[in-house]
Amino acid sequence: MSVNGNVEFPTRTRPTMREVAALSGTSLKTVSRVMNNEAGVTPALVAKVKQAALTLNYQPNFTASSLRRNDGKTNTIGVLLEDIANPFSAALHRAIEEVARARGVAVFAGSVDEDESREQELAAAFISRRVDGLIIVPAGHDQSYLKIEKQSGTPMVFVDRPPALLDADSVLTANFEGAKAGVEHLINHGHRRIAYLGDLETITTAVDRFSGYKDALDRAGIAFDESIVQMNLRASVDAEHVTSKILASPNPPTAIFASQNLISVGVMQALHRFGLQYSVALVGFDDVPMVELIEPGLTALVQNISGLGKAAAEMLFARIDGTNAATEHRVLDVVLRERGSGEIPGPHEK
Amino acid sequence: MSVNGNVEFPTRTRPTMREVAALSGTSLKTVSRVMNNEAGVTPALVAKVKQAALTLNYQPNFTASSLRRNDGKTNTIGVLLEDIANPFSAALHRAIEEVARARGVAVFAGSVDEDESREQELAAAFISRRVDGLIIVPAGHDQSYLKIEKQSGTPMVFVDRPPALLDADSVLTANFEGAKAGVEHLINHGHRRIAYLGDLETITTAVDRFSGYKDALDRAGIAFDESIVQMNLRASVDAEHVTSKILASPNPPTAIFASQNLISVGVMQALHRFGLQYSVALVGFDDVPMVELIEPGLTALVQNISGLGKAAAEMLFARIDGTNAATEHRVLDVVLRERGSGEIPGPHEK
DNA sequence: GACATGCCTGACAACGTTGTCAGGCATCGA
DNA sequence: TCGATGCCTGACAACGTTGTCAGGCATGTC
Structure with a gap:
């Protein structure tokens, strides 16, 4: 649907300090001083300049200003x-x-x-x-x-x-420490078989979190098991797929660590589909939006x-x-x- | 935690076209031509200028350029x-x-x-x-x-x-038409007592959606009932509270229309708390993130x-x-x- | 050989603004 | 009354770039 309105006015060219100076009968430099609220301009002149600026609807050009100014800042x-x-x-x-x-x-x-x-x-x-x-x-x-x-x-x-x-x-x-604390949380709740679903290995945060996972296992004397670890997941559907596969395997994990919120979502979907959301534990890195609505709530490592x-x-x-x-x-x-x-x-x- | 690194090098001043010209033994204007890929510069000169620009690591100043250019565009x-x-x-x-x-x-x-x-x-x-x-x-x-x-x-x-x-x-x-279609959807599913929870009345989209609701009721010959309508909700907790109140009232609605996603969330939370999520119908304007995880799924009017x-x-x-x-x-x-x-x-x- | 043509190149001004500096004028003290 | 002082004001240059234009040189034509 498309409705037409009025044709616009012809565009005037934008006024400059020079024009404000001409209208107020003063110099360019004085206009500059007034616009920058510099001290030392007669109140009467200030008023005249401001009036002229208003009349012409003068808008300062900050880019020109920063080009000339000593600090050169563009803000x-x-x-x-x-x-x-x-x-x-x-x-x-x-x-x-x-x-x-x-x-x-x-x-x-x-x-x-x-x-x-x-x-x-x-x-x-x-x-x-x-x-x-x-x-x-x-x-x-x-x-x-x-x-x-x-x-x-x-x-x-x-x-x-x-x-x-x-x-x-x-x-x-603190990706390493956070992931480690998350995995230790699962260990402390009695889990020793903990799956890990991770993000792209090209992302340093993903690598750090994975190291945290391995470190936590090490310290608890739990052997690392490749068969319940999957990196390079991006979309939540991929995570869902991998989770389903792992849950259906002969020796499934009792807990899962998800290294990122989209992965957490995929894991949660798979758990819900299998009806395992109350029997397989899950800790995720990053909060999931609107997570309050899901039962059980997602235990998450929340970044600041x-x-x-x-x-x-x-x-x-x-x-x-x-x-x-x-x-x-x-x-x-x-x-x-x-x-x-x-x-x-x-x-x-x- | 805070770790210190190396102290940085003293900062040099950024090179300009003038310096590139000096180094390449040509004029400012020729450098400008080369930088803008203008035709009509001898290949040998082009090479010399480009080399000089590379040596000095010259970076064009787009703001100065747009100040001078005829189109005046800042891109x-x-x-x-x-x-x-x-x-x-x-x-x-x-x-x-x-x-x-x-x-x-x-x-x-x-x-x-x-x-x-x-x-x-x-x-x-x-x-x-x-x-x-x-x-x-x-x-x-x-x-x-x-x-x-x-x-x-x-x-x-x-x-x-x-x-x-x-x-x-x-x-x-199409806020009016969308809301109207959503309410009509509820009416078509057998509802005649439909609550409305809306956003700030100062927002035009909220007003339009509310009009769509009223229009749908009108056309179906359903009387408007203030007691199940609440505008000016912002946070989802407010919506949750109002929903709870309405559900607990003597003549509760059989369906609810939520004019916005945060409101939908509040309504869903209240419905879940009362265990009414499968008995009271809900249509919301706007999608709710991660909505796939909740049962029943939210029927929503999705904007493009x-x-x-x-x-x-x-x-x-x-x-x-x-x-x-x-x-x-x-x-x-x-x-x-x-x-x-x-x-x-x-x-x-x- | 003289002249016109066309291609490259660079000097200069300008974009809109602010920094520098000098000049005008009023005030003050002697 | 005169000079010194200080406050306002404006002329001018400059920020880094591009538009305009004129000049230089090589080439082509008669």
Whole structure:
């Protein structure tokens, strides 16, 4: 359906400070002073200039201003996310926006989609627009292409995944420790046969979580069993399929660790289909949206996503403000939220 | 936890075309020509310039370029969303990004949070950075403040909600027709006592959906009953509370229409708590994430969110490219997805 | 050989703004 | 009354780039 409205007015050209100066009978420079609230302009002149600006509906051109100003700041930052639309990226983005807003900084954002070349293109696009800094969730395995850019004075902070082949600030989640704590939680509830379903092995967070799983097994003296481990899962349907296969095998696990929320969803679907949701324990990394509606609730390792974004933005702005300290690597803790699925007892419960 | 890395190198100042010209022994203008792939430069010179640019790691300054160029385009657009982090906004944002990316356009985004003044601030921030156009999900009830900006030549397209007191392009969802179809679906399944839980009455989409509900009742000859209608709900807990109250009342409804996904969640929680999820029918506007896991599945009116974003971006770029046609108002259809909750029969089933 | 033609190249101005600096004017003290 | 002081104001250059235009050189034509 399509309805037509009125034809628009012909467009006038946008007024500049020069025109405001002409209308108010003063000079360009005085207009500049008034617009920047600089002290030392006669009140009468200030009023005249403001009136003229209002009459012409003058809108300052911030890009021209930052080109000329000594600090050269554009009051703009760029954020490279995995995918703007996924809940993790969106929450991160929001937390960054919050900090930026308080400083009058506008935020460019883009999706990298786990694509190395897309990462470089986006970074280049933001750099050519002279952002004051970059916050990056990297996809590729080599960020050395940013080395010269960093030396040229563009601060950058990496979030969720560390930079590779580049020395730069980062804010990460305790993936290893979190996964380990999750698996230990299952062990403490009497499980010794624990399946692991993981994400792409090219993603460092996935690798760290897997290491946490193995470490927990090691410390409990449980042998690693390949037959109940599956990496490189992406969609929840894949996880559902793998879970079904594992549950139907001769020696099925009594508990499952899901390394990521989409995987948790797939596992939950398979468990529900088999009617095993109250007999096979499940701990997942990352919360699942609307999880409150499902029974039993998902016991999950919850990341502090807004904490990641807030910390990254604050570190970035500190650099933008000129801090020249050594590279900083911050790690945020993960919280185990018990909701039922992870507390189902196993055969070895004490 | 915090680990220190190496101290960074002292920052060099970023090279300009002037320096590239000096190093390659040519003129500023020739460098400009090479960088813009203009024809008519000797291949030997092109090579020398490119080599020099590489050596200095020259990065073009797009903002300076757009200041000088005749078209004045910044190849940048601004998007005003309700809240970057909510799934609707994020999906919209993503669809817009997709279209922009194909054109080499960078996207500013910001959250308005249903706050009128925040809307104006964000718009001003983007305008002062001279975006080529704006895509807006408005919060306020008067967009006339954008009138002069529109006349100054900044194209703008409104999404999800129409502009008020301003003539501008828009892309909306068929809220009235969708809600009406959803209520009629319940009526067709034998329901005549249908509760309505709605969003803020200040939001036009909420008002339109409510009108659709009333129209469907009217046409079926069902009297409107205030006691099972509640507007101005925002959080899912509010919806849960109201649902519980209505279900416990002397003459409870046999079906419920939820005007929005958070409200659907609240209703579902209440139904599950009362054990009524298989006896009271429910149709909701908007999908609920991870809805596949819940039984019975939510029958929902699904919006074409990416269609909204894609259409808005395409309309915007058409304007940016100079199309001067009459204002266009596009409306996208809603699809009723049957998943069980809406097909529970009522007492008047034929 | 003289001249016209066309292709490359670079000098200069300009985009809209702010930094620098000098000049004008009023005020103050002697 | 005169000079010194300080406050306002505006002329000019500059940020990094592209548009305009003129000049230089080689080639082609008669």
